[in-house]
Amino acid sequence: MRAYTSKEELKDEIKKTYTKFIAEFDNIPEEMKDLRAEDVDRTPAENLAYMVGWTTLVLKWEQDERNGLEVKTPSDQFKWNQLGELYQWFTDTYAGLSLHELRTKLDTNIQRIYGMIDAMTGEDLFAPHRRKWADGATKSAVWEVYKFIHVNTVAPFGTFRTKIRKWKKLML
Known part of the structure; x- marks a missing residue:
């Protein structure tokens, strides 16, 4: 996993990968958002729903901890061994929205x-054991907060951009 040396470097990488990822949706017609392509595991709407879901959770974890609440990762309703059900919840909750929404x-x-x-x-972001939610989200590994941000933004933006490009090649 990539390491970052500053907040600006992390934000720049998010911006770079996000800008490329989100631009892939510019020419997808709304009426095609739910069409499934062979060998592509998510529709355009499901792709965005997944990203909305994970980024919403990261923000919730931090906000809940700041509010003094006990944070349950990945969510109050799902455990780490229920990711398939969590992904389905993202789809059920968000994929019905328009691509614009x-x-x-x-x-x-x-x-x-x-x-x-x-x-x-910088210490909160890059040093271990600075957030209870980050410590509680892994059983044995020590993950700094920036790793959770990276894994839920930069990494899937790159992977999903490839998938949506493949979808477009097959469907448009």
Whole structure:
């Protein structure tokens, strides 16, 4: 997993990968958002719903901890061994929205993640054991907060961009 040396470097990488990812949806017609392509595991709407879901959770974890609440990762309703059910919940909750609404929600979440990064000290972001939710989310590994941000933004933006490009090649 990539390591970052500063908040700005992390935010720049999110911006770079997000900009490329979200631009892939520019020419997808709304009426095609739910069409499934062979060998592509998510429709365009499901792709965005997944990203909205995970970025919403990252923001919730941080907000809940700041509010003094006990944070249950990945969510109050699902455990780590129930990710398939969580992904289905993302689809059920968000994929019915229009592509414009999904893009707007994701953009809002990304802007809020930038704010979350800015509000943290460098130590909170890059040092271990600075958030209970980050410590509680893994059984044996020690993950700093930035790793959770990376895994729920930069990494899937790259992977999902490839998938949506393949979908477009087959469908458009």
